[in-house]
Amino acid sequence: MSMIKYIFRRILAALPVLFGVLTLTFILSRLMPGDPVLATLPERFTTEQYLAAREALGLNEPLLNQYFDYLSRVFTGDWGQTYTIAKGRPVWDIIWLRFPRTFDIAIFSIIIASIIGLKTGVIAAKHRNKFRDTFFRGLALIGVSIPVFWLGLILQFLFGYYFDILPAVGYKTSGIGDPPVITYLRLIDCFISGQWYLALDYLEHLILPIFCLSFITIASITRQARSSMLEVLEQDYIRTARAKGAKEKDVINTHARKNALIPSVTIIGLNFGGLLAGAILTETTFNLHGLGDALLVAIRYTDYWLLNGIVFLITIIFILINLMLDVLYAFLDPRIRY
Amino acid sequence: MEDIESRNIANLEMETDKKKILEVKNLKTYFYTEEGVVKAVDGVSFNMYEDEVLGLVGETGCGKSVTALSILQLVRAPGEIEEGEVIFKNVDLLTLKKKKMRDYRGKDITMIFQDPLNSLNPVMTVGTQVKEVFELHQREEIYELLDQKMLEWKNKQNRIKELEKKLEDNETNQRLTKEEISDIKNEIEKLEEETRDRPTYRSILREKSRKILEEVGIPDPEEILERYPHELSGGMRQRVMISMALSCNPSILIADEPTTALDVTIQAQILDLMKDLKNEYKTSVLMITHDLGVIAEICDRVAVMYSGNIVEYATATNLFKNPRHPYTKGLISAIPTLDKKKKELDTIRGSVPNLIYPPEGCRFHPRCDYRLEVCDKVRPLLTQIGESYFVACHLFDPQYKDSPKYEWGKEELERTRKI
Ligand SMILES: Nc1ncnc2c1ncn2[C@@H]1O[C@H](COP(=O)(O)OP(=O)(O)O)[C@@H](O)[C@H]1O
Ligand code: SF4
Ligand SMILES: [Mg+2]
Numbered sequence: 001m002s003m004i005k006y007i008f009r010r011i012l013a014a015l016p017v018l019f020g021v022l023t024l025t026f027i028l029s030r031l032m033p034g035d036p037v038l039a040t041l042p043e044r045f046t047t048e049q050y051l052a053a054r055e056a057l058g059l060n061e062p063l064l065n066q067y068f069d070y071l072s073r074v075f076t077g078d079w080g081q082t083y084t085i086a087k088g089r090p091v092w093d094i095i096w097l098r099f100p101r102t103f104d105i106a107i108f109s110i111i112i113a114s115i116i117g118l119k120t121g122v123i124a125a126k127h128r129n130k131f132r133d134t135f136f137r138g139l140a141l142i143g144v145s146i147p148v149f150w151l152g153l154i155l156q157f158l159f160g161y162y163f164d165i166l167p168a169v170g171y172k173t174s175g176i177g178d179p180p181v182i183t184y185l186r187l188i189d190c191f192i193s194g195q196w197y198l199a200l201d202y203l204e205h206l207i208l209p210i211f212c213l214s215f216i217t218i219a220s221i222t223r224q225a226r227s228s229m230l231e232v233l234e235q236d237y238i239r240t241a242r243a244k245g246a247k248e249k250d251v252i253n254t255h256a257r258k259n260a261l262i263p264s265v266t267i268i269g270l271n272f273g274g275l276l277a278g279a280i281l282t283e284t285t286f287n288l289h290g291l292g293d294a295l296l297v298a299i300r301y302t303d304y305w306l307l308n309g310i311v312f313l314i315t316i317i318f319i320l321i322n323l324m325l326d327v328l329y330a331f332l333d334p335r336i337r338y
Numbered sequence: 339m340e341d342i343e344s345r346n347i348a349n350l351e352m353e354t355d356k357k358k359i360l361e362v363k364n365l366k367t368y369f370y371t372e373e374g375v376v377k378a379v380d381g382v383s384f385n386m387y388e389d390e391v392l393g394l395v396g397e398t399g400c401g402k403s404v405t406a407l408s409i410l411q412l413v414r415a416p417g418e419i420e421e422g423e424v425i426f427k428n429v430d431l432l433t434l435k436k437k438k439m440r441d442y443r444g445k446d447i448t449m450i451f452q453d454p455l456n457s458l459n460p461v462m463t464v465g466t467q468v469k470e471v472f473e474l475h476q477r478e479e480i481y482e483l484l485d486q487k488m489l490e491w492k493n494k495q496n497r498i499k500e501l502e503k504k505l506e507d508n509e510t511n512q513r514l515t516k517e518e519i520s521d522i523k524n525e526i527e528k529l530e531e532e533t534r535d536r537p538t539y540r541s542i543l544r545e546k547s548r549k550i551l552e553e554v555g556i557p558d559p560e561e562i563l564e565r566y567p568h569e570l571s572g573g574m575r576q577r578v579m580i581s582m583a584l585s586c587n588p589s590i591l592i593a594d595e596p597t598t599a600l601d602v603t604i605q606a607q608i609l610d611l612m613k614d615l616k617n618e619y620k621t622s623v624l625m626i627t628h629d630l631g632v633i634a635e636i637c638d639r640v641a642v643m644y645s646g647n648i649v650e651y652a653t654a655t656n657l658f659k660n661p662r663h664p665y666t667k668g669l670i671s672a673i674p675t676l677d678k679k680k681k682e683l684d685t686i687r688g689s690v691p692n693l694i695y696p697p698e699g700c701r702f703h704p705r706c707d708y709r710l711e712v713c714d715k716v717r718p719l720l721t722q723i724g725e726s727y728f729v730a731c732h733l734f735d736p737q738y739k740d741s742p743k744y745e746w747g748k749e750e751l752e753r754t755r756k757i
């Protein structure tokens with residue numbers, strides 16, 4: 001079967017998952033404590049106003065009707081309005097504004113973390129139980145066990161206040177302009193419009209959050225890369241490579257690495273998904289106005305429509321990432337048939 | 339005890355006019371595990387001669403693979419080669435630097451393994467893996483060959499030009515006959531066909547790989563070069579392993595249970611192939627197996643291993659005709675033959691000893707029907723008892739000819755009942 005057919009089949013297979021997640025979010029959102037109507041009303045309101053608002057939101061309909069209404073809206077692209085972040089604005093707008101920022105941070109973090117994590121993992125495996133291994137394993141242990149917001153706070157304190165060399169919060173210096181919105185990706189928009197100083201300003205603000213997220217991601221990639229490398233190095237074909245007279249460097253780089261990469265790719269993909277879903281704690285710590293931030297608001301104020309929209313987006317992201325992983329496996333591992 | 343041990347590095351010269359090619363002397367390889375020191379190979383000595391097959395036989399776990407891996411220094415942590423010498427063509431390999439040792443691996447001494455599926459890299463094509471050996475050890479030869487082929491190629495191209503010139507001249511002076519013209523045209527066509535692809539390093543490498551696969555009886559080698567190991571059958575994979583092992587014309591091929599993981603019919607094919615190739619390449623083979631049938635079929639000499647030691651070392655003919663060591667006797671009588679019913683097969687009582695705390699004296703004594711009183715006290719050493727015949731057993735030591743036979747207690751016999 002061709003790759004395209006394979007991808008198509010995987011997409012079909014993902015549909016039930018998508019449907020399940022939609023249903024589950026619907027049920028969970030209705031079970032959530034809190035009343036979404038309150039957010040749509042002014043500070044003081046009358047009972048009539050309340051009932052009217054409730055009616056307007058369609059919350060008086062039977063649950064099943066609400067469910068089907070919700071499903072049809074999701075698939076027609078009408079994701080409703082938010083009443084919390086920006087009263088009355090379509091959920092889509094919020095996502096378009098917020099997601100690119102999260103995406104920027106996620107993509108930088110995952111690239112940096114993959115490059116460093118795979119490298120350190122391999123080095124650790126190569127020098128098993130020697131100094132370098134112990135050192136990287138120690139760091140990785142710190143990385144996976146450190147609470148990310150705590151790391152964020154420490155970084156903010158050190159670089160934002162104590163040394164005062166990097167902005168501690170936000171994604172731009174307040175009062176500085178914005179580039180014209182073209183791709184929604186601020187960095188690219190800055191470049192397109194030639195506003196280099198805006199790009200620099202943006203990057204400066206991203207350094208600490210990216211450092212923070214990379215650090216924990218590097219830790220988890222290092223651990224996976226190390227353990228899969230160690231496992232591969234025990235395999236018979238590695239012994240064959242050595243018996244052929246291959247240099248230790250080639251044994252690692254040509255014979256072991258591709259095999260060890262396969263399980264590491266999973267961890268990278270899942271981490272990337274997690275980062276794209278909005279690193280809630282980091283985004284909040286650094287006040288970045290990303291997707292995770294919006295999710296937090298949606299949950300706290302029972303904003304059904306915003307919540308459903310974001311969860312739907314996250315689900316699609318995970319499905320896409322899994323799809324990419326499947327394709328990547330088929331590319332890396334000839335034993336996989338598609 | 340110490341000086342008796344040193345006697346173990348006996349003079350193992352076999353009566354033969356063949357050249358000695360490998361000499362393993364008092365090799366000891368231990369594994370430092372958490373449970374204790376596993377003395378997997380504990381003073382093994384043997385010789386290999388040019389153009390001969392030496393069989394190394396023994397039960398699973400007696401240290402055959404570790405012996406083989408020690409020769410190539412492929413033992414992995416927690417294993418350590420404790421002492422001994424591995425002398426190949428007058429060089430003690432154990433004293434070599436890592437880099438120098440690599441030059442021997444895959445070129446002078448090569449190895450194939452039991453499980454041909456896991457022994458090939460699953461994410462690399464057969465071609466990549468076969469080519470690697472040539473690239474590692476024959477770079478210079480390939481470049482030489484390339485120069486030579488380039489020269490031929492250029493000569494042929496010049497010849498084409500020459501011929502074309504002739505035809506051109508003929509346009510004006512009409513000196514050639516029709517036949518001559520058609521001959522020239524044919525020759526040009528042939529030469530053009532031959533020089534279509536300019537020889538390259540890659541093309542020579544590919545040609546060499548194709549040839550070696552053909553040598554080991556792989557049909558359609560061009561196609562197999564592009565395949566991944568999992569797409570081949572077990573027998574084909576082992577052929578690929580053999581092709582890699584033979585590609586640099588090694589002096590010694592170590593085959594660690596090369597047929598154990600294969601179907602019976604394939605086993606016979608692979609064994610036949612190895613026999614043929616051994617004769618063709620004049621490679622000495624160390625054939626490791628727990629199957630005496632394999633030994634009988636292919637080996638010139640046999641070393642019987644028990645619990646990290648060699649207990650009997652002789653020519654195959656003599657050993658099968660008249661095995662001396664009680665362990666070897668047990669092994670041989672355990673081979674099923676047509677006139678022995680399965681039930682009546684003699685097997686050896688008890689089980690393989692622990693290698694962390696091996697039995698004192700003769701390591702075989704807890705299982706030996708011929709055991710003497712001294713056997714659990716003094717370790718027997720490999721000593722010559724006849725022409726090209728060595729045994730490590732007190733029964734053949736004149737020193738102990740008056741030693742009383744050990745009386746097995748009833749309970750003891752029951753405990754170690756033959757299975
Ligand atoms: N990596 C290892 N760690 C500990 N012990 C080992 C290791 N490899 C082999 N051994 C021990 O060495 C002994 C000999 O093993 P091996 O040479 O593989 O036996 P075989 O004769 O079946 O090839 C075994 O009893 C095993 O317990
Ligand atoms: S030395 Fe003794 S115990 Fe060992 S094989 Fe010979 S007779 Fe048996
Ligand atoms: Mg073995």
